[in-house]
Amino acid sequence: MKNKTVAGILALVAGYMGLHRFYLGQVGLGIAYIFLLPVFLVSGLWFFLLIGLVDAIALFSMDQAAFDAKYNKHLVDGAPPQQRSHNRNARYEDQAERRNPPARANTGGTSQSNAFLKSGKAKFNDYDYEEAIKDFNKALEVDPQNIAAHFNVACAYSLTEKKDLAFYHLDRAVALGFDDFNAIKTRDHLAYIRIQNEFVSFEANGFRLSKQLTSPKENLLDDTPTAPAQDVDLLDQLKSLAQLKDKGLLTEEEFRVQKEKLLR
DSSP, X not given: OOOHHHHHHHHHHHGGGTHHHHHXXXXXXXXXXXXXXXXXXXTTOGGGGGHHHHHHHHHXXXXXXXXXXHHOHHHHTSSOHHHHHHHHHHHHHHHHHHHSOOOOSOHHHHHHHHHHHHHHHHHHHTTOHXXXXXXXXXXXXXXXXXXXXXXXXXHHXXXXXXXXXXXXXXXXXXXXXXXXXXXXXXXXXXXXXHTSTHHHHHHHTTSOOOOSSOOOOOOTTOOSOOOOHHHHHHHHHHHHHHHHHHTTSSOHHHHHHHHHHHHO
């Protein structure tokens, strides 16, 4: 990483020889300075010696962000693709959480859930997805309506290629009010589920899972009342959990915890 102050000092001390240009990676300019120096001196144009002072003033007065954009491009544009993805997705995540603040049952639960969510994010950003999943699920045990936890664990499940769990938690996030659909369609961490055949119907259904059970149609000859939509939705979720357990994607303990959260 090139330092603005160091570059300015080099320009001030030996700028007429182009030393600061070599430091800044501008080898061509540095060589040009060296070749032009004797030409100007022989011609009696001594003002060329002041060019280093001019460059030094320009460097010292340059904004740090502008300096980095010009001379530290490897930090801005040349970061590893996965790191750039994390930086970009962190912005998506912050925007999503501001637009969709999760509902909270109580202050104590909020603090504990947020603590697990924060530690999960730290592990997620360190690419330790399995441990991040554990923390996100702990946050959901404390607060099953934590939208951010549902969304983040969906991303982690997608990265570990557990598509059913990723779809399930995205469904729950949307059901609870998450509406940043652009993040679902563009976030790199969700790329795996976007290439799945199920994603087409998932998106067409408003980023919700298709109903496994359909509500009974009204029968005018039958006086038995139909099940409320809320009960049908609960049955759908319980059936989805059972299917995940049958596929070996949920342990018996995880199934029990998720089931208890739904029945609260």
